[in-house]
Amino acid sequence: xxxxxxxxxxxxxxNDHHLWLLGWLxxxxxxxxxxxxxxxxxxxRVISRDDPNQIREPRAYLLTIARGLLVNHVRRKDLERAxxxxxxxxxxxxxxxxxxxxxxxETLLEIDAMLDGLPARVRRAFLLSQLDGLTxxxxxxxLDVSVSSVKQYMRKALMHCLQTxx
Amino acid sequence: xxxxxxxxxDALHMAADWFVHLNSGSADSRDWQDFRDWLTSDPTHRxxxxxxxxxxxxxxxxxxxxxxxxxxxxxxxxxxxxxKLLSLLLVVGxxxxxxxxxxxxxxxxxxxxxxxxxxELADGTDLTLNTDxxxxxxxxxxxxxxxLRTGEILIETAPDTALFKRDFVVETPYGRITALGTRFNVxxxxxxxxxxxxxxxxxxxxxxxxxxxxxxxxxxxxxxxxQRIQSTSMASSDAVAxxxxxxxxxxxxLCHFVAELARYRDGIIHCPTRLANMHISGAFPLKEPExxxxxxxxxxxxxxxxxADGSVLLKPGS
Numbered sequence: 001x002x003x004x005x006x007x008x009x010x011x012x013x014x015n016d017h018h019l020w021l022l023g024w025l026x027x028x029x030x031x032x033x034x035x036x037x038x039x040x041x042x043x044x045r046v047i048s049r050d051d052p053n054q055i056r057e058p059r060a061y062l063l064t065i066a067r068g069l070l071v072n073h074v075r076r077k078d079l080e081r082a083x084x085x086x087x088x089x090x091x092x093x094x095x096x097x098x099x100x101x102x103x104x105x106e107t108l109l110e111i112d113a114m115l116d117g118l119p120a121r122v123r124r125a126f127l128l129s130q131l132d133g134l135t136x137x138x139x140x141x142x143l144d145v146s147v148s149s150v151k152q153y154m155r156k157a158l159m160h161c162l163q164t165x166x
Numbered sequence: 167x168x169x170x171x172x173x174x175x176d177a178l179h180m181a182a183d184w185f186v187h188l189n190s191g192s193a194d195s196r197d198w199q200d201f202r203d204w205l206t207s208d209p210t211h212r213x214x215x216x217x218x219x220x221x222x223x224x225x226x227x228x229x230x231x232x233x234x235x236x237x238x239x240x241x242x243x244x245x246x247x248x249x250k251l252l253s254l255l256l257v258v259g260x261x262x263x264x265x266x267x268x269x270x271x272x273x274x275x276x277x278x279x280x281x282x283x284x285x286e287l288a289d290g291t292d293l294t295l296n297t298d299x300x301x302x303x304x305x306x307x308x309x310x311x312x313x314l315r316t317g318e319i320l321i322e323t324a325p326d327t328a329l330f331k332r333d334f335v336v337e338t339p340y341g342r343i344t345a346l347g348t349r350f351n352v353x354x355x356x357x358x359x360x361x362x363x364x365x366x367x368x369x370x371x372x373x374x375x376x377x378x379x380x381x382x383x384x385x386x387x388x389x390x391x392x393q394r395i396q397s398t399s400m401a402s403s404d405a406v407a408x409x410x411x412x413x414x415x416x417x418x419x420l421c422h423f424v425a426e427l428a429r430y431r432d433g434i435i436h437c438p439t440r441l442a443n444m445h446i447s448g449a450f451p452l453k454e455p456e457x458x459x460x461x462x463x464x465x466x467x468x469x470x471x472x473x474a475d476g477s478v479l480l481k482p483g484s
Contacts, residue, residue, distance in 0.1 A: 082236040104228040108236055111224050127238055130225045133272040135191020154186045161221045
């Protein structure tokens with residue numbers, strides 16, 4: 001029944017900190033289920049990424065990862081809420097079936113992740129072009145910037161998307 | 167290896183420049199032509215462009231009525247003051263809104279020589295693009311528009327699901343074709359548009375003559391330019407065999423045949439007029455133009471001379 005050293009260390013890390021992390025997440029989320037999910041996700045991240053013997057400050061380290069997951073989680077929920085709102089306002093004749101609605105949500109999350117990290121103005125210029133089909137002259141007026149700025153924004157957004165979507 | 171990498175990185179940067187320019191709203195037909203030349207001049211360019219199209223396509227996969235409020239939501243928060251007015255307008259506009267159709271972002275689709283591709287649009291309409299084709303798809307509030315810049319498309323429209331029905335229109339440089347629930351093919355020729363209807367009906371309107379209008383029924387085809395519509399003839403189902411990657415010739419003049427073949431292949435094919443009275447029949451694979459040339463040589467008394475630049479000269483022979 002000899003446990004590998006790594007196995008023991010992971011076990012110790014989990015035993016020592018998971019309740020504490022769960023408490024921390026529950027405070028911020030206000031929901032025990034979501035907190036438990038994110039706690040598990042955090043530990044899975046750590047296990048698949050690092051050598052436990054290298055971790056000097058386990059709690060600080062766990063928090064860094066948990067915070068990242070939390071931000072994504074909240075963003076995802078916001079996006080889902082906005083999507084469901086928009087879905088509810090859709091004319092009855094256009095309402096998609098459940099499967100299509102789920103696929104659309106996935107696509108939306110993909111696009112959102114792809115755009116993540118862009119400055120607000122750049123993101124907006126890109127959306128006005130790609131969603132609304134506005135010309136750069138029109139976008140320039142809306143954002144109160146020059147056409148050449150819009151061009152720069154478009155290039156920046158595209159290169160960013162190419163990187164994050166790869 | 168490092169060289170190949172930097173080559174494809176360069177291509178990606180060039181493709182990004184094209185993307186920025188073509189989306190600006192100020193690109194003209196000359197720019198599109200230059201873009202096409204750039205795209206076809208190097209397979210690396212094509213691959214780079216495909217990567218960019220993947221990004222662009224994501225935006226077209228769901229209706230604007232959903233993606234817009236969900237993705238642009240930060241902006242909505244800024245306008246808290248306008249919120250009340252907006253919700254009031256929303257109530258007033260609600261009845262109207264129920265009748266409104268889904269709008270999707272405008273997209274361009276391009277095929278290179280020899281490429282045949284089918285795309286399904288958001289409303290279920292199928293578009294098949296033949297070789298060397300460039301179109302813009304624009305689903306607006308009142309109209310579904312396909313702009314045919316070059317090449318050929320087969321369209322199978324889906325009924326508009328909105329209560330408020332939008333027209334489905336193909337705009338060509340010579341005039342517009344309005345679909346009336348249908349499957350039809352549009353091809354740009356030198357100086358004219360050719361239309362063939364396989365199901366349903368379409369309405370044709372040349373650009374410069376509002377009095378010249380015609381309804382084309384199932385099984386009919388015709389050509390039109392900006393001024394006039396030619397007489398109606400039969401629509402041949404062989405003419406859309408390209409959608410299955412085939413070309414069908416029925417006792418076709420050899421020069422006409424190689425002109426068709428040249429659409430799918432880089433490089434000019436010269437056919438001297440004294441060969442025009444030779445005829446050819448059969449079904450040929452469009453993906454393999456070189457094999458088709460070989461088949462011609464085996465079945466007709468002609469010699470085929472291929473030059474270094476890819477151009478081909480047909481000569482009488484044994």
